[in-house]
Amino acid sequence: MPRQCEICNNARAILRRPKTGQRICNECFFYVFETEIHNTIVDNKLFKPGDRVGIGASGGKDSTVLAYVMKTLNNRYNYGLDLYLLSVDEGISGYRDDSLETVKRNKEQYGLPLLIVSYEQLYGWSMDSIVEAVGRKNNCTFCGVFRRQALDRGALMLDLDHIVTGHNADDVAETILMNLFRGDLPRLGRCTEIVTAGDGYIGRSKPFKYAYEKEIVMYAYLKHLDYFSTECTYSPNAYRGYAREFLKDLEFVRPSAILDIIHSGEAMQVASDVQLPTLAHCERCGYISSNALCKACILLEGLERGVPKLGIAKSARHAQELLANESAMKSAGKAVEPVHFELLRGKAQAMREQRQMKEQQQECHDCTATSCAFACDDDATGLCSSSKETRRCACADSNAETNAAAS
Amino acid sequence: MCDKTTEASLETQRVSPKATVEPSQYERKRVPGMCIKCKVIKPNVTIRRSLYCKACFVRTCVVKFRTALSRSRKNTTVPRTKLMVALSGGPSSSAMLNLMADFQRMELRGTEAQSRYEDIIAGHVDESVLFPDVQDSLISEIAISLSIECRITKLEDVFATNDEAPLFIKLVQSTLAPGALKDKICAHLVKTNDSISSKKRLQSLFSSLASATDREEMLDIIKTLLLIRLARKAECGVLLMGDSGTRIATKIVSLASRGRGFSLPFEVGAESSWFDNVVVYRPMRDFIMKEIAFFNMWTKQNSVVVPTFTTGAPKRASIGRLTESFVIGLDHDFSSTVSTICRTMQKLEPRKQALNSLPCLTCGMPVENDAQAWRSRLTVSKPLAVEAEPTIQSNGSNDVPSDEDGLVRADITDVVCYSCQNILTSAASGTTFPGATVDHFLKSKGPGDAKVDIVNAKQEALRKQIETFLLNDNE
Numbered sequence: 001m002p003r004q005c006e007i008c009n010n011a012r013a014i015l016r017r018p019k020t021g022q023r024i025c026n027e028c029f030f031y032v033f034e035t036e037i038h039n040t041i042v043d044n045k046l047f048k049p050g051d052r053v054g055i056g057a058s059g060g061k062d063s064t065v066l067a068y069v070m071k072t073l074n075n076r077y078n079y080g081l082d083l084y085l086l087s088v089d090e091g092i093s094g095y096r097d098d099s100l101e102t103v104k105r106n107k108e109q110y111g112l113p114l115l116i117v118s119y120e121q122l123y124g125w126s127m128d129s130i131v132e133a134v135g136r137k138n139n140c141t142f143c144g145v146f147r148r149q150a151l152d153r154g155a156l157m158l159d160l161d162h163i164v165t166g167h168n169a170d171d172v173a174e175t176i177l178m179n180l181f182r183g184d185l186p187r188l189g190r191c192t193e194i195v196t197a198g199d200g201y202i203g204r205s206k207p208f209k210y211a212y213e214k215e216i217v218m219y220a221y222l223k224h225l226d227y228f229s230t231e232c233t234y235s236p237n238a239y240r241g242y243a244r245e246f247l248k249d250l251e252f253v254r255p256s257a258i259l260d261i262i263h264s265g266e267a268m269q270v271a272s273d274v275q276l277p278t279l280a281h282c283e284r285c286g287y288i289s290s291n292a293l294c295k296a297c298i299l300l301e302g303l304e305r306g307v308p309k310l311g312i313a314k315s316a317r318h319a320q321e322l323l324a325n326e327s328a329m330k331s332a333g334k335a336v337e338p339v340h341f342e343l344l345r346g347k348a349q350a351m352r353e354q355r356q357m358k359e360q361q362q363e364c365h366d367c368t369a370t371s372c373a374f375a376c377d378d379d380a381t382g383l384c385s386s387s388k389e390t391r392r393c394a395c396a397d398s399n400a401e402t403n404a405a406a407s
Numbered sequence: 408m409c410d411k412t413t414e415a416s417l418e419t420q421r422v423s424p425k426a427t428v429e430p431s432q433y434e435r436k437r438v439p440g441m442c443i444k445c446k447v448i449k450p451n452v453t454i455r456r457s458l459y460c461k462a463c464f465v466r467t468c469v470v471k472f473r474t475a476l477s478r479s480r481k482n483t484t485v486p487r488t489k490l491m492v493a494l495s496g497g498p499s500s501s502a503m504l505n506l507m508a509d510f511q512r513m514e515l516r517g518t519e520a521q522s523r524y525e526d527i528i529a530g531h532v533d534e535s536v537l538f539p540d541v542q543d544s545l546i547s548e549i550a551i552s553l554s555i556e557c558r559i560t561k562l563e564d565v566f567a568t569n570d571e572a573p574l575f576i577k578l579v580q581s582t583l584a585p586g587a588l589k590d591k592i593c594a595h596l597v598k599t600n601d602s603i604s605s606k607k608r609l610q611s612l613f614s615s616l617a618s619a620t621d622r623e624e625m626l627d628i629i630k631t632l633l634l635i636r637l638a639r640k641a642e643c644g645v646l647l648m649g650d651s652g653t654r655i656a657t658k659i660v661s662l663a664s665r666g667r668g669f670s671l672p673f674e675v676g677a678e679s680s681w682f683d684n685v686v687v688y689r690p691m692r693d694f695i696m697k698e699i700a701f702f703n704m705w706t707k708q709n710s711v712v713v714p715t716f717t718t719g720a721p722k723r724a725s726i727g728r729l730t731e732s733f734v735i736g737l738d739h740d741f742s743s744t745v746s747t748i749c750r751t752m753q754k755l756e757p758r759k760q761a762l763n764s765l766p767c768l769t770c771g772m773p774v775e776n777d778a779q780a781w782r783s784r785l786t787v788s789k790p791l792a793v794e795a796e797p798t799i800q801s802n803g804s805n806d807v808p809s810d811e812d813g814l815v816r817a818d819i820t821d822v823v824c825y826s827c828q829n830i831l832t833s834a835a836s837g838t839t840f841p842g843a844t845v846d847h848f849l850k851s852k853g854p855g856d857a858k859v860d861i862v863n864a865k866q867e868a869l870r871k872q873i874e875t876f877l878l879n880d881n882e
Contacts, residue, residue: 007788
């Protein structure tokens with residue numbers, strides 16, 4: 001006799017749930033998986049209605065499932081979010097070009113707008129050309145540092161409020177272990193946060209923080225989602241490999257271990273007398289940084305000068321001084337000066353104001369003048385001073401409402 | 408054995424080479440191919456890439472231990488008291504006893520002619536009920552050979568009724584659909600009687616635990632509990648635990664993997680005042696296993712092999728076993744892993760809530776608020792039809808369903824820590840657990856902040872329940 005689902009006691013169980021070991025049916029699996037994501041989003045207050053949310057999409061399993069689940073939950077629970085797909089093209093032939101095709105298909109399948117930003121366009125260097133210069137070792141440093149910034153740049157181009165990434169519970173647990181093993185205290189404190197400030201303007205979060213990797217794969221498989229699965233053609237991160245293998249063993253010994261590690265990580269607290277780096281902004285590109293120059297600028301400088309090892313491992317300590325002294329020096333490299341973040345932020349702000357103005361115009365039709373002077377718009381209503389006056393009497397109530405929503 | 412004569416001879420050996428190299432005494436320079444300390448004797452051992460000769464190595468160990476012990480003492484103001492050294496008989500605790508005996512001798516020899524500690528007592532937990540192969544006579548010999556009194560408590564004593572443990576926890580399977588995750592842990596608080604011997608009770612406890620990981624965790628809990636009780640009984644205000652650096656690193660990782668992040672600073676910290684009346688120090692934390700092995704060999708210190716549930720088992724046998732093999736492997740590939748993990752730990756501190764929270768009924772460590780609610784939000788196990796809101800109920804009077812046999816069930820979910828919940832939910836129904844803090848649980852505490860008061864109110868309600876139903880468990 002076929003086994004019954006342990007949750008609904010009705011349908012036939014077809015799978016053993018990796019997180020809990022329960023034998024459950026298809027529908028119940030979808031339901032519990034989605035509900036746990038919903039609980040994560042609600043309990044942590046990740047979004048507010050009207051947020052423009054970008055989904056970091058690589059075309060891999062995590063981000064494909066994330067896009068699907070975000071869309072599903074947004075409709076089911078009326079989050080009121082504007083969703084976008086945001087992809088980074090690192091320029092790795094035979095890997096990213098194929099996975100981006102998947103993202104493009106996802107765009108059609110889910111009906112979400114897509115923006116692709118590429119390393120080539122942002123920095124003048126693709127990963128392929130970086131690997132040519134750096135070699136196979138350490139190139140993951142470049143990729144990781146550049147991707148983080150590239151996502152923020154893309155988000156500003158779309159004027160997003162929030163980026164969600166497909167980091168899952170396995171990733172988080174692995175990072176906790178890794179930071180414990182190598183004594184990275186600032187990161188140990190940070191890595192369990194579900195929302196990180198990003199560049200200080202755009203929030204970043206991990207709705208899959210408590211979702212097991214195995215369940216994400218299971219979900220994608222059972223929903224027949226279209227995703228791309230190949231390892232990156234460049235070398236994987238060796239140290240993370242240790243932590244990963246250990247975590248898989250732990251999961252085998254006790255399936256709840258992944259959740260337990262995250263629970264532990266959340267409870268740990270760095271002693272108040274330990275000095276943690278303070279956050280400032282990069283002098284060159286305006287990105288968030290704990291040093292005078294951000295890591296991306298240092299790495300880029302190294303590439304341009306033909307000393308790609310600058311800023312990696314031991315030379316990292318001297319890199320700041322080195323660059324401070326001769327920051328003006330530039331060689332004839334591939335030289336694309338990355339756009340300053342202030343400029344991007346300014347543009348995003350302008351886009352926001354334009355949008356707000358449109359909304360205002362739709363709300364009440366008294367101010368159709370396109371020459372509205374935003375310069376004098378100090379209370380951010382999106383109106384020029386003259387129409388503000390007239391509005392104040394005409395439709396004070398509706399105005400107050402929209403203002404509250406906008407702020 | 409490391410007695411005074413060997414000690415003296417070690418010191419003369421140390422002094423003579425030093426005198427000859429007086430000028431370079433303070434230089435940190437290494438003489439290639441020579442001991443890093445005296446720089447004239449050919450080295451016998453490499454520790455963390457430094458070479459030491461026999462004499463300098465032993466001397467370094469002695470100094471390191473003294474520093475560790477006085478460093479621990481600086482932070483707390485413990486009045487002069489007796490000190491208990493936890494002795495399992497393994498290499499680390501045997502070395503610690505040796506070093507402590509030496510410390511005491513040095514203190515007495517000093518100008519003050521009064522040691523910081525009134526007396527040194529060794530405390531041993533006899534595990535022969537679970538591991539009959541260990542010869543306990545060998546362990547008390549270790550203490551006797553250092554002329555230290557050894558007090559022994561048996562593992563099964565945890566089931567002996569006394570003031571600190573008036574009642575035990577008897578697990579009741581809550582009625583939920585089979586396979587569904589429990590969102591409550593229910594138990595009877597029972598009195599033991601003599602019809603079942605403590606020995607049998609202990610054996611049946613370990614056989615009804617679900618996995619080797621649970622058994623290891625339970626054994627650790629009981630051992631700590633018994634040592635604390637032993638120290639209190641012997642009026643020792645200080646308890647030394649012999650966790651080596653390697654062991655602490657392993658413990659940190661395995662405790663974290665079992666969800667014990669909240670209590671981690673208390674369980675592996677250099678010193679912990681979590682337990683009433685007993686301060687716990689871990690002065691061996693700066694020694695790696697290799698140092699201890701060489702120290703024992705060169706001071707002819709005896710030790711025994713202390714078996715565990717997974718001795719000789721494959722690495723995936725339990726979380727403890729897996730972590731041990733992983734940490735040692737990682738330390739082999741990245742040489743400073745052990746010390747890095749330990750140092751990371753030192754920079755973590757307990758959360759403020761942890762200092763004020765209730766001790767776990769089972770393990771005695773602090774309990775987080777709403778651990779079970781956190782879990783049930785992330786492991787939804789209610790069907791689509793039922794609204795998946797968490798239904799953790801308070802300990803109201805409605806919450807005390809009466810069982811068929813007339814016993815009253817108590818919801819202990821809020822007084823069991825996250826990690827012990829893992830053990831309890833997977834243990835067989837009807838298992839009797841020794842309570843670490845049933846006395847705490849029963850006693851109403853003094854006034855605290857509002858949160859504590861709420862919990863205390865709950866406790867009070869529970870206490871009333873059991874007052875009227877002082878139970879016997881020989882049904």
